[in-house]
Amino acid sequence: MDLFGDPATWLPLAFAALLGLSILIYVVLDGFDLGVGVLFPFADKDEKDRMIASIGPFWDANETWLVLAIGILLVAFPSAHGTILTALYLPVAVMLVGLILRGVSFEFRVKAPSHHKKAWDWAFYIGSMMTSLSQGYMLGMYIMGLEVTAFTLAFSAVTAVFLTVAYSFIGATWLILKTEGALQLKAVQWSKGGIWGVVLGMGAVSLASPFVSPRIFDKWFSMPEFFLLLPLPLMSGALIVLLWLALRRLPTSDDSFAWFPFAATIVLFVLGFFGMAYSFYPFIVPDQLTIYDAASAPESLFIILIGTLFVLPMIMGYSALAYAVFRGKATTLSYD
């Protein structure tokens, strides 16, 4: 335990990193399948089936990253867990109802009598919207330090919309990768619309965070940090330009580069995430509670860490297997 120095110092940091990793993986993975749900009303009947087929084998495992993230928050930083979740009581409830609706709709839409299918499709869409909007709202409230004022509410309403757009964007790029023909063409159009939302959303959060918190301002705009951090916005800008160029040329005749928008969007999400993680460190509840104050007892953290180091690579391994098994274009989903 003392191998790396004082465990009370490095264990909270290790768990903050694990928490960050889980949230990042969740936002990317469930982001694309929530996004597909957000795009549902724009598709026709057969396209809806194809869209579900592209995410059907994955959504459940994707959502498990949320359970892991909330689990790590709960086990590693119990007091932060309580503070954050009680402050976000209502949006959490909205998100849970959304997750319930969309999760069961996957099954009910194909198993219930066919005249109910349309209703379950709506439930899937509404559930996806509730989940995305509430997550965006919680992100905004978190950035604003969980304080409720007219300004923070307005800011959170904006982040709610932008995160939903960002999810629909990564969902559309996923569909470019996983579909063909008319639906793929549609997905390219959706992406072209969504990319402006992503630019505006990332821009708004990046600009707003330093100006609401002097601490974050200092972290970004002091020397030499400013120059060390400069690659983050520069790379994001370059990626957006590349994405725009790629979307104008897609789909290509031999379907080359269909993977590019999805891959580039993942990198974009990762960059945005690092920017935010840097801004908040070392706080787990912004400006109130640091990861060191909130951490559980080292002996409990240690026993989880040992398990995590064994199990996490296995989880990633068999998750990769699932993505490999279901690689290629989505076909009609059946139990065959």
Add this chain to the structure above:
Amino acid sequence: MDTLILSRIQFGANISFHILFPTITIALGWVLLFFKLRFAGTGDQKWVEAYRFWVKVFALSFAMGVVSGITMSFQFGTNWPGFMESVGNIAGPLLAYEVMTAFFLEAVFLGIMLFGMSKVPSWLHTLSTFLVAFGTTMSAFWILVLNSWMHTPAGFEMRDGVAFATDWWAIIFNPSMPYRLVHMLLASGLTVAFLLAGLSAFRWLIGDRSNGVRATLKTGMTIGAVLIPLQILAGDFHGLNALEHQPQKVAAMEGNWETGPNVPLVLFAIPNEETRSNDFEIGIPNGASLILKHSIDGVVPGLNDFVAEDGTVLHPPVAPVFFSFRIMVATGMAMLLLSWSAVFFMARKKRGVEGLPKPLLWAMVPMAFSGWVATLAGWYTTEIGRQPWLVQGVLTTEAAVADVPAPLVASTLIVYLAIYAALLAAYIGVLFYLARKAAKGEPLGTRIPASGEAQVTVAAE
């Protein structure tokens, strides 16, 4: 109503709704593996038919379990922050191990199990089915470890109101864990047994004479007939364990107020906490002493021992524990009667399903959900029986509740209840819809490739 009681109702509603579905998936996963292996062994199409139908029930139940489980993982924080702040050092790692060793395993391999049949070799599909079943069972293991620890905490010390782990082995194998785990796994097996038989009996009654429906009806009733005596035995052991560690719970279950020998087994009564006695009591003399102490003058603890000097009641509310215990036992007895008579009629003259009298088949249909009734009643017995404690002797339920305005809890509670009621209706409706469809011989859209076929498709890619 205040935040405490509303939060308890809310968590109770969520966990009651949730447990319905894992209770099915834990055992159904193994039953599906059984169907698949039987097919591999015999090549008989009836096992494919059985797998084809029940894998759909599994997928639907699994989705219901996942979404209601996510809800609970958040409610620890939104409604019960005191729980994690006080015993998080112990509950946390147990929950973390559940997520890491069970949830991901189930979720990932479920995708391959449901949709990968033509995409992976047959052995990998069978392995995926096994891993899903194994994952659901692991999940049950970890959550029952935590739940048992809340009843019989061990392997920890308290420092400044916070529990710190001292012995993980003692925490995991805490005194009530083996009993509770066995009792719950058997409950899951019985729930699935009667669901299998009940839906199959329904199909039979509306004219389905396929070999698949014969196979599942027979499988269900046989599993039921084998497991129910084991469950009665396991329940008895579990009760004796509770008597040792939580006597106030057993006193409430028995409706026994005064500690003493020759305590009767109360068959029916209305426990009255005002007069601290039973109204309308009907009992068998010395019965409780005999069951709990194996001697007619055995001393059985009474509820009056658990009232503090100042009148503070330290035992659970009596009536809910008393009645839910009786509902569980009565359901178990009905299960025993039904499954043993079914097995008797099927074995008589080796007539199989044809030998079952019609009234028995009709009785099986509502009994399809008897496992749910018994499981819920059993959980109410043990969980309400733990009150006023959240963690026995360590943390009271009242001390753990969140400081959230009551109207907020009430309004979300109403939304949850409405959704759960609608989903439960939809779930049961779809089960019978699928059964009717299968009985008419309409395709359910699933197919198991004959062995070898799967490899061919992989090779052709």
